[in-house]
Amino acid sequence: xxxxxxxxxxxxxKPKRAxxxxxQGLTVDMPLGRGAANVRIVDNIDFSxxxxxxVALVGESGSGKSLTARALMRLDxxxxxxxxxxFDGTDLLKLPEREMTRYRGDSIAMVxxxxxxxxxxxxxIGDQVAETLRIRGVGRTEARKRALAVLDExxxxxxxxxxxxxxxxxxGGMRQRVVLAxxxxxxxxxxxxxxxTTALDVRVQDQVLDLLDDVSTRRGxxxxxxxxxxGVVAGFAERVxxxxxGRIVEDGEVETVFARPKHPYTRGLIKxxxxxxxxxxxxxxxxxxxxxxxxxxxGCPFHxxxxxxxxxxxxxxxVVLDVAGERVACHLHDPLRA
Amino acid sequence: MTAxxxxxxxxxxxxxxxxxxxxxxxxxxxxxxxxxxxxxVAPNSVYNSDIANSLMPPSADHWFGTDDQGRxxxxxxxxxxxxxxxxxxxxxxxxxxxxxTIATVAxxxxxxxxxxxxxxxxIGLALPGMVVALGxxxxxxxxxxxxxxxxxxxxxxxxxRMLRGIMRQTMEAQFVAGAQVLGVSRWRLMTRHVLPxxxxxxxxxxxxxxxxxxxxxxxxxxxxxxxxxPSAEWGxxxxxxxxxxxxxxxxxxxxxxxxxxxxxxxxxxGDIIQVRRDPSLRGN
Amino acid sequence: MLLTIDRICKSYAAFPNPPARVLHxxxxxxxxxxxLGLVGESGSGKSTIAKCLLALTRPEEGSITYDGIDVVNARGEDLRxFRREVQMVxxxxxxxxxxxxxxxxxxxxxxxxxxxxxxSVERRSRVxxxxxxxxxNPDDMDRYPRSFSGGQRQRIAIARALxxxxxxxxxxxxxxxxxxxxxxxxxxxxxxxxxxxxxxIIFVAHDLAVVRHLCENIVVLHKGKVVERGSxxxxxxxxxxxxxxxxxxxxxxxxxxLGRARREARHAAQAAG
Numbered sequence: 001x002x003x004x005x006x007x008x009x010x011x012x013x014k015p016k017r018a019x020x021x022x023x024q025g026l027t028v029d030m031p032l033g034r035g036a037a038n039v040r041i042v043d044n045i046d047f048s049x050x051x052x053x054x055v056a057l058v059g060e061s062g063s064g065k066s067l068t069a070r071a072l073m074r075l076d077x078x079x080x081x082x083x084x085x086x087f088d089g090t091d092l093l094k095l096p097e098r099e100m101t102r103y104r105g106d107s108i109a110m111v112x113x114x115x116x117x118x119x120x121x122x123x124x125i126g127d128q129v130a131e132t133l134r135i136r137g138v139g140r141t142e143a144r145k146r147a148l149a150v151l152d153e154x155x156x157x158x159x160x161x162x163x164x165x166x167x168x169x170x171x172g173g174m175r176q177r178v179v180l181a182x183x184x185x186x187x188x189x190x191x192x193x194x195x196x197t198t199a200l201d202v203r204v205q206d207q208v209l210d211l212l213d214d215v216s217t218r219r220g221x222x223x224x225x226x227x228x229x230x231g232v233v234a235g236f237a238e239r240v241x242x243x244x245x246g247r248i249v250e251d252g253e254v255e256t257v258f259a260r261p262k263h264p265y266t267r268g269l270i271k272x273x274x275x276x277x278x279x280x281x282x283x284x285x286x287x288x289x290x291x292x293x294x295x296x297x298x299g300c301p302f303h304x305x306x307x308x309x310x311x312x313x314x315x316x317x318x319v320v321l322d323v324a325g326e327r328v329a330c331h332l333h334d335p336l337r338a
Numbered sequence: 339m340t341a342x343x344x345x346x347x348x349x350x351x352x353x354x355x356x357x358x359x360x361x362x363x364x365x366x367x368x369x370x371x372x373x374x375x376x377x378x379v380a381p382n383s384v385y386n387s388d389i390a391n392s393l394m395p396p397s398a399d400h401w402f403g404t405d406d407q408g409r410x411x412x413x414x415x416x417x418x419x420x421x422x423x424x425x426x427x428x429x430x431x432x433x434x435x436x437x438x439t440i441a442t443v444a445x446x447x448x449x450x451x452x453x454x455x456x457x458x459x460x461i462g463l464a465l466p467g468m469v470v471a472l473g474x475x476x477x478x479x480x481x482x483x484x485x486x487x488x489x490x491x492x493x494x495x496x497x498x499r500m501l502r503g504i505m506r507q508t509m510e511a512q513f514v515a516g517a518q519v520l521g522v523s524r525w526r527l528m529t530r531h532v533l534p535x536x537x538x539x540x541x542x543x544x545x546x547x548x549x550x551x552x553x554x555x556x557x558x559x560x561x562x563x564x565x566x567x568p569s570a571e572w573g574x575x576x577x578x579x580x581x582x583x584x585x586x587x588x589x590x591x592x593x594x595x596x597x598x599x600x601x602x603x604x605x606x607x608g609d610i611i612q613v614r615r616d617p618s619l620r621g622n
Numbered sequence: 623m624l625l626t627i628d629r630i631c632k633s634y635a636a637f638p639n640p641p642a643r644v645l646h647x648x649x650x651x652x653x654x655x656x657x658l659g660l661v662g663e664s665g666s667g668k669s670t671i672a673k674c675l676l677a678l679t680r681p682e683e684g685s686i687t688y689d690g691i692d693v694v695n696a697r698g699e700d701l702r703x704f705r706r707e708v709q710m711v712x713x714x715x716x717x718x719x720x721x722x723x724x725x726x727x728x729x730x731x732x733x734x735x736x737x738x739x740x741x742s743v744e745r746r747s748r749v750x751x752x753x754x755x756x757x758x759n760p761d762d763m764d765r766y767p768r769s770f771s772g773g774q775r776q777r778i779a780i781a782r783a784l785x786x787x788x789x790x791x792x793x794x795x796x797x798x799x800x801x802x803x804x805x806x807x808x809x810x811x812x813x814x815x816x817x818x819x820x821x822x823i824i825f826v827a828h829d830l831a832v833v834r835h836l837c838e839n840i841v842v843l844h845k846g847k848v849v850e851r852g853s854x855x856x857x858x859x860x861x862x863x864x865x866x867x868x869x870x871x872x873x874x875x876x877x878x879x880l881g882r883a884r885r886e887a888r889h890a891a892q893a894a895g
Binding site for chain 3: 511512513515516517518519520521522523526530531534535
């Protein structure tokens with residue numbers, strides 16, 4: 001007998017800080033195109049981000065990490081969202097579109113992987129950074145002043161002179177700072193960063209991460225950092241959530257997850273990554289590949305690739321359990337193991 | 339240990355056709371069927387004069403009436419379809435072959451050859467088909483053949499230009515570099531790798547071109563430079579019926595409508611292929 | 623030395639500005655069966671070097687010698703041999719395979735071009751053998767690239783390159799576009815193939831951790847110049863050049879304690895400086 005969600009997931013452990021965003025039962029379905037049925041990309045997840053907390057969201061293709069982040073801002077018109085996203089007392093999923101726009105840029109902001117596709121090549125950077133404020137009715141002079149202040153804060157040299165320059169006059173790292181400035185000028189409380197450094201050279205990546213670290217500490221800004229790079233996670237985040245095939249499989253403090261990973265997928269990922277400071281004889285390669293959302297395996301989506309899978313894994317979706325301060329979705333950790 | 343085989347074919351998008359697409363495709367198929375089988379089923383009376391019955395309006399016996407020679411207009415249209423469509427296909431095929439050859443040589447060859455051929459193409463682009471057709475008619479005497487040749491030799495420049503541009507782009511693709519590194523000969527590189535991946539856009543163009551060519555050929559016949567009466571080619575039919583527009587409108591309207599419908603149908607076919615290739619163009 | 627490049631220079635036209643120098647007197651060599659890493663950031667010229675090594679583009683100055691053949695000016699029989707013995711795998715699993723050829727066509731093309739397998743039956747069996755070697759199922763050989771995942775496409779690309787048994791494989795970021803768990807599979811595959819076939823590999827990449835794992839010797843490039851070269855132990859254990867040092871210091875490590883230590887060291891330096 002197949003049991004889906006037989007028990008509710010374990011309640012989230014009391015966070016160290018006051019929660020800023022709490023998602024409960026978040027599900028994201030996307031249409032396949034041409035009026036076809038929706039496919040479930042994100043499957044009933046719970047998570048929370050505290051005030052000023054730096055959380056990394058890790059996953060591979062098909063994990064649903066990008067859609068989860070975008071759901072927090074309701075960016076995808078076509079996505080069908082259900083569940084609840086509580087932002088400081090308000091359920092974002094119940095807001096009418098008009099009110100949701102007030103949250104975007106104001107309370108929650110986002111930066112993406114490729115800064116160039118986000119910047120209008122025909123507008124000066126000063127105008128683009130100020131635009132977020134202008135839309136909210138801030139006057140020209142005031143907006144420009146604040147744009148300059150934030151560009152300065154982010155380390156753009158000679159910002160005052162360059163306010164009237166165009167994006168193509170800047171290097172990749174500088175453009176990313178401009179994009180960050182656009183996101184931060186409205187003083188948001190949560191910044192979602194979707195692979196912001198993936199396309200950057202390693203030294204520039206280092207600078208940008210440093211910058212984010214600085215800004216986050218100084219402003220008390222919460223950051224949700226989406227990445228596939230475990231090194232970046234270890235260097236930047238306080239907490240990490242690992243997603244696989246639409247589910248959160250592990251969620252805990254970075255030190256704990258890296259030192260004692262509890263989910264076989266997390267363990268596999270950590271062993272699969274080559275390291276610059278160690279000689280590894282052979283990399284552990286998780287066999288197979290992440291499943292496409294259309295062809296999700298029954299039971300635990302990871303079971304076909306899991307060396308520790310047993311009968312129950314093939315038929316029953318694991319619920320999220322409380323294990324030594326972390327949240328883990330794996331039957332191995334169920335004390336009532338069948 | 340062998341890897342597991344890919345179990346099912348990758349999710350190919352289901353090919354559901356909209357009502358509009360079915361209509362257009364059905365129409366094109368019908369036209370082609372008429373062109374191929376028309377003359378086989380037409381009664382012999384189509385080729386004979388029957389002056390007694392000339393210029394009769396549409397009736398149960400003659401669905402589109404009769405023309406000035408007493409021939410059934412409907413069946414003449416059916417028979418004429420073969421001439422018209424066949425000529426159009428011939429024209430497009432001819433200039434496509436010329437265009438593809440020139441484009442391939444230009445894209446594959448050294449810079450100077452490419453430049454030279456493209457300058458030739460530019461000159462070719464400057465010559466409008468109809469004007470050349472008039473010239474040919476003057477030189478060789480007007481006929482369907484002279485019109486077809488004229489259209490074929492003025493139609494290739496656009497194909498050549500478009501295809502050469504696309505091929506140059508395709509040649510930048512990594513799989514082409516990979517084939518080069520593998521040691522693939524220039525010839526095989528162009529024919530097996532570059533060309534097959536460059537023809538997509540051209541196919542859309544050629545489908546629509548059949549439609550425009552039908553129209554142009556009919557126009558040439560109409561002004562007396564293409565097919566000559568008593569050919570059942572639609573343009574020629576309209577030409578011979580010109581004098582009877584006010585008294586026997588059906589002799590002009592029927593072939594005119596045939597030309598219009600055919601060129602629109604093929605044009606829409608081109609659009610459908612284009613939209614299916616690249617759904618982002620929907621709504622154009 | 624199996625392959626040597628000697629002081630090659632290359633520029634690109636940048637009209638109306640003067641031509642931009644991409645490579646300045648780059649020299650290095652590769653031995654039989656050696657895995658050499660070419661590392662650098664964007665603009666370092668490493669991809670241009672790969673193109674020169676594969677005779678896809680010509681350097682303006684300098685020479686490239688493969689087993690006695692002058693690669694830059696190679697013709698006829700020499701060029702044919704070069705093309706058989708030096709192969710490549712590139713980064714983009716989606717652009718590097720002709721979408722209109724089946725896996726069998728793709729993997730078997732080298733056999734056809736170099737007249738290795740006499741008839742199509744023999745070709746097919748060699749293709750099947752190669753597919754097994756790289757971890758693909760021969761039953762899939764009639765499928766087109768679009769049916770395969772990114773990792774599988776890279777395997778096809780590797781099979782295509784190795785079926786003709788080259789002596790050098792030039793890889794330009796072959797795993798950068800793949801998922802982490804799949805990267806490890808392809809990296810292991812490359813290592814395996816290298817050992818089995820005594821293949822020399824020139825691995826062009828920006829990911830230093832992967833290079834450290836695969837390559838026994840490394841050449842570090844910065845803005846078209848070689849700034850340091852050495853063995854794995856030398857480069858990663860005791861880098862001499864300041865650029866190399868800054869590069870290594872910037873690479874993130876999947877170890878939170880290290881990450882935190884780095885951050886604190888940086889804050890201390892900032893507070894002091």
